[in-house]
Amino acid sequence: MKRTLCRVFSAVSLLGLPALAGAAETSVDSTTILRIEQRDNGAHKDTLLPATEFLSLDATRLADGNLSFHFYGWGRVDLVDKSFNEDRAAGSLSYGYLQYRFKQANGDIRLGRQFIHDGINNEQIDGLSLHSDLPYGFGISAFGGANVHTTHIFGENSDGKGDGIGGGRINYRYGGMLELGASAVYESKAPTLLQHTNGNHRLVGGDVWFSPHKVLEVLGHTTYNTETSHIAEHSYLLNLKPVQRLVLSGEFNEQNDRSYQYSWAMFSGTTSPAAHGPLASSGNTSRNYGGRASYQVAKLVELSGDYKHYQRAIGHANRYGGDLKMGFSDNQIRAGASYHYLDAGPGFAITPNPSGSYHEMRAWGMYDSKSFTGAVDFINYLFKERVFNEKQAWEVVGSLGYHLTPQLFLSGDVSYGRNPDFSEETRGLIRLTYNTTFSTAGGKK
Amino acid sequence: MTTMKALSTALALAASALTIAACAQMKALPSLPESHPEALAVGQQVECSECHEDQQKGTLKNINAFSHTRAFVKNHRFYAATDTRLCETCHKVSFCADCHTNQVEMKPSVKWGNRPDREMPHRGDYLTLHKIEGKVDPASCYRCHGRGNNERCVQCHH
Numbered sequence: 081m082k083r084t085l086c087r088v089f090s091a092v093s094l095l096g097l098p099a100l101a102g103a104a105e106t107s108v109d110s111t112t113i114l115r116i117e118q119r120d121n122g123a124h125k126d127t128l129l130p131a132t133e134f135l136s137l138d139a140t141r142l143a144d145g146n147l148s149f150h151f152y153g154w155g156r157v158d159l160v161d162k163s164f165n166e167d168r169a170a171g172s173l174s175y176g177y178l179q180y181r182f183k184q185a186n187g188d189i190r191l192g193r194q195f196i197h198d199g200i201n202n203e204q205i206d207g208l209s210l211h212s213d214l215p216y217g218f219g220i221s222a223f224g225g226a227n228v229h230t231t232h233i234f235g236e237n238s239d240g241k242g243d244g245i246g247g248g249r250i251n252y253r254y255g256g257m258l259e260l261g262a263s264a265v266y267e268s269k270a271p272t273l274l275q276h277t278n279g280n281h282r283l284v285g286g287d288v289w290f291s292p293h294k295v296l297e298v299l300g301h302t303t304y305n306t307e308t309s310h311i312a313e314h315s316y317l318l319n320l321k322p323v324q325r326l327v328l329s330g331e332f333n334e335q336n337d338r339s340y341q342y343s344w345a346m347f348s349g350t351t352s353p354a355a356h357g358p359l360a361s362s363g364n365t366s367r368n369y370g371g372r373a374s375y376q377v378a379k380l381v382e383l384s385g386d387y388k389h390y391q392r393a394i395g396h397a398n399r400y401g402g403d404l405k406m407g408f409s410d411n412q413i414r415a416g417a418s419y420h421y422l423d424a425g426p427g428f429a430i431t432p433n434p435s436g437s438y439h440e441m442r443a444w445g446m447y448d449s450k451s452f453t454g455a456v457d458f459i460n461y462l463f464k465e466r467v468f469n470e471k472q473a474w475e476v477v478g479s480l481g482y483h484l485t486p487q488l489f490l491s492g493d494v495s496y497g498r499n500p501d502f503s504e505e506t507r508g509l510i511r512l513t514y515n516t517t518f519s520t521a522g523g524k525k
Numbered sequence: 526m527t528t529m530k531a532l533s534t535a536l537a538l539a540a541s542a543l544t545i546a547a548c549a550q551m552k553a554l555p556s557l558p559e560s561h562p563e564a565l566a567v568g569q570q571v572e573c574s575e576c577h578e579d580q581q582k583g584t585l586k587n588i589n590a591f592s593h594t595r596a597f598v599k600n601h602r603f604y605a606a607t608d609t610r611l612c613e614t615c616h617k618v619s620f621c622a623d624c625h626t627n628q629v630e631m632k633p634s635v636k637w638g639n640r641p642d643r644e645m646p647h648r649g650d651y652l653t654l655h656k657i658e659g660k661v662d663p664a665s666c667y668r669c670h671g672r673g674n675n676e677r678c679v680q681c682h683h
Contacts (some may be wrong), residue, residue, distance in 0.1 A: 109619065112582045113636065127607065136619040152619040159582040165676070172628035176617060181676050185554035186610055195618065195625070197609050203672065204627050211610070215550040217585070220540055230627050231676040241672070250540060251607070255587045261607060264536060266529065281672075284532055287607060294587050299603050306529040313664070317603050319596065322576075327596040335664045344671040346682045366664055379572075390661050393546070397661050405595065405642075411566065414642045417673060427659045436657040442648070444641035457641040458647035473650035479639040482683050488564070493638035499650035 104141035107517040110134070116508035122319040129159040146183065149199045151176040169310065175204075180419075186219075187212040196223050199249035199263030200285035200303045204228040207245075217255075222248035227267065233276060233345050240345025242268035251287075259289040261301075273345060281343035282306045300332075305339040312339040324375035330386070332365040364393040380407030386420075394427030398434070428466055437464035446479075453481040473499035481511075489513040500507045561615045582628035598644050602668070 110133065117128040133155050140148040146170040162168055176194030189210050196203040198211075198221050207225010214220060224246035224432030230239045245264035252258075267281035285303035300316030318330040341347055370388030377383055385402035390415035401420030407413065420440045428436035446455035460474040467473075474497055493509040577588040583605075591597070591604065591611065605612055605621075612621075622635045622644060634645040647655075659666055670678055 107617070109617075111636070113631070115631075115635075117680075134630075134636070136617065140618060150618060152622050156630055162576075170630075172626075172630070173629075174622045174626045181556065182558060183556055185551050185557045186646065187551075195622070195623075197605050202668070212551070213554050224538075228627060230673050234679050248536070250536065256585050256587055259586070259607060262536070264532065266533065272654050282526070282529055284529075287584070289607060291587060291590065294589055297590055299607075301606065309528075315603075319590075327594050329582070329596045330602070333532060333664065340664060341667050341671060344667055346678060365642055366662065368662060372596055372599065376594065382595050392660070394660065399661075403595070408556065409641050416642065422657070422661070424657060428657050430653070430656045438654075438657070445643055446639075453639060455639050455641050455650075457638070461650060461654060467653055473653055475649045481639055491639045493635075495638070496648065500653050501559070501650070511636070511639065512632065525558055 083454070093365070104145070105139070105517070107136075107138040107140075108514065109136040110512075110514040112512045114159075114510045116510075117163075125476075126160055126161040128163045130156050130163040131159055146181050147180045148181070149177075150179060166281075177516055182212070185213040193228065196247075198223075199251075199261045199287050200283055201247050201249065201263055201265050203245060203247070203265065205245055212306070217253040218246070219253070220249045222246075223248075235275045236273050236345075238271040238273065238345075240270060240273060240343070242270045242278065242280065244268040245281075257291050259287075261287040263287070270343060270345075276345050278345040279342035280307050281311060281333065283475040297321075303340075305336075305342055308336075308339040308342055310336055310339040312336055312342070327372075327374045329372040329374070330369070331371070332369045334365060337364045337366055340366075363390075367391040370399075380411055381405070392427070395425040397422060397424035397428055398425070403442075413445070413447055413448055415443075418445045429465070433465040435464045438462060450486075451483055453479070455479040468500035470498070470500040473497070475499070475505075487514055487516045489515070557610055557614055559614070565615060625669060628676065 103391070113134070114133045115130050115132075116129065119126045119128065131253065134152075136152040137459055138148065138150050142148060144293070151173075152175050153171065153173040156163075156169060158168045164170070164394065166509075175193050175195060177194045179188055179190045181188045187210075189208070191208050192208060193204070193206050195489070196205060201223070203223070204227075205223060205225040206228055207223060209221065209223035211221035212219065225244070227241045227243055227245045229241060231238055232238060245265065245267045247263065249259035249261050249263035259304060262285070262492075264284040265281065269329040270278045270280045271280075283303050283305055285301055287299075287301035289297070290297040291297040299319075299321040302314050303312040304310070305312040312335065314332065314334045316332050320328040320329070335341075366386055368390045370386065372384060372386040374382060374384035382405050383402070385400075387400040390397040390399070399420060399422045401418065403416060403418030405414075405416040410491045418441070422436070422438055422440070424436035426434050426436070430436065440459070442457075442458040442459040442461070444455070447453060455478070457477045457479075458474070460472060462472045463470070475495055477493055479491060481489055481494040483489050489512070491513070492513045493511070495505075495507045495509075497505045499505065573588045573592045586608070590666075591608075597604070623636065630636075632647055632651070634648045637643055637645060655666075
């Protein structure tokens with residue numbers, strides 16, 4: 081049943097293709113990436129040459145001008161040895177849907193494979209979604225269809241998700257200072273797994289945005305798991321903008337591990353909990369809170385500092401640091417640097433280390449003109465305790481690119497690094513990007 | 526289960542009542558534009574308040590809230606959850622799908638190795654790092670990987 085539904089909806093989403101010929105505006109983004117890699121594990125040497133095509137297509141103003149078609153997916157072929165799993169080829173349709181936008185009330189209908197990001201809902205479905213604003217500040221949205229199944233969990237015949245899914249959100253907005261939302265998701269019964277304990281994905285929740293003055297903003301959501309009859313998550317953000325260029329943020333997040341990750345088959349619990357990950361002993365609470373100060377020194381220069389404290393049953397951790405991002409020459413030259421330190425005790429460490437602490441340092445720069453581009457990116461993780469006898473993991477990536485035409489861009493990356501898994505790691509990549517928009521408006525990125 | 530059914534019924538009834546009452550006035554409500562009327566440069570930090578002084582039509586929120594400061598980029602999930610349609614006036618959905626997609630062929634930072642200015646997750650040797658970060662803040666993993674049960678994850682986590 082689920083396969084039939086998936087095929088039907090995928091087929092429906094492709095019905096839009098013939099109409100593209102008459103599209104008033106069409107945008108095509110194609111990125112072809114050829115990766116070059118050699119792996120030698122001592123027993124045998126593999127040469128990996130996977131070619132991956134990412135294709136995005138947006139055809140708008142079809143039919144009466146309000147219909148559009150949107151597609152994005154990727155496909156890979158291994159030109160030499162297998163790069164991943166047992167297949168020499170793989171692919172995925174991320175989304176492919178027809179959309180009809182109404183000229184009033186932000187109304188729209190979407191049919192096909194699509195992502196749902198609405199209130200507490202974050203899903204990928206093959207189905208139908210609808211949205212509309214309503215008078216007096218109200219709004220409504222709903223979705224329903226078949227879940228998009230991904231991969232089988234090891235030893236199972238399923239990814240642990242139910243076949244059907246539906247949900248929606250109603251909201252109320254008041255005069256530029258308040259939005260309240262209530263949303264819910266209901267998934268059909270999750271399959272019974274052989275080696276994992278899985279739960280049904282059924283949540284309700286509320287969200288809020290409150291800004292009594294433009295200098296103050298509070299937003300966030302709370303979710304409740306109706307299967308465990310317990311609050312799953314609180315997640316809230318406070319923003320203060322006392323002067324135009326300064327943003328002060330405070331964040332609070334709290335999850336009940338069992339209720340929040342109840343439908344995550346890989347970690348929600350297994351028949352042999354001792355062998356499986358940090359979340360198997362669920363029922364604990366994860367809490368973190370912190371702050372960030374971000375100051376725009378000049379139009380293209382921004383400096384920020386941040387701190388976050390983490391609390392879990394296995395211990396406490398602190399992370400603090402800062403970053404700087406700069407732009408010059410009308411943003412043709414961009415650069416940045418950052419430093420963070422995670423102070424984490426033995427509960428968070430990689431076994432059998434006594435500490436999970438590490439420094440993270442990054443510096444990057446790039447040049448981006450209409451004719452060519454260049455970029456260098458260096459990142460280093462310096463461990464407080466050696467991981468597999470390595471004190472650090474670092475990687476440097478260099479990239480050069482040239483615009484063959486305004487639409488056609490050829491670039492290549494080379495990366496080199498050392499880390500606990502590989503004494504040396506060298507990778508190469510060639511990227512051919514084709515972006516064209518047959519459009520008269522500003523368009524999208 | 527009973528609670529869920531009661532809540533669903535209540536939500537459905539409330540939605541139906543609102544819909545019927547509102548139909549007559551729908552035409553007075555504006556829609557966001559399909560796309561931003563002026564081209565925005567790639568890699569540009571967008572300061573919405575440079576041009577927009579008043580509230581954004583259709584959202585009734587102060588446009589200043591959506592300026593792409595460092596803080597906004599770090600916390601964009603809060604805004605995307607309630608204002609996806611506003612995001613879509615400037616960004617294609619594929620822009621989001623560079624990171625937020627259930628089946629990932631390669632790390633976003635590898636796909637966009639020529640764009641170190643973009644905020645991409647898991648740069649460098651995250652294979653090692655995730656053994657620490659997954660214990661520090663498992664919810665941050667779940668937000669992207671939880672419902673996907675990704676193929677890459679099940680290689681080891683089974």
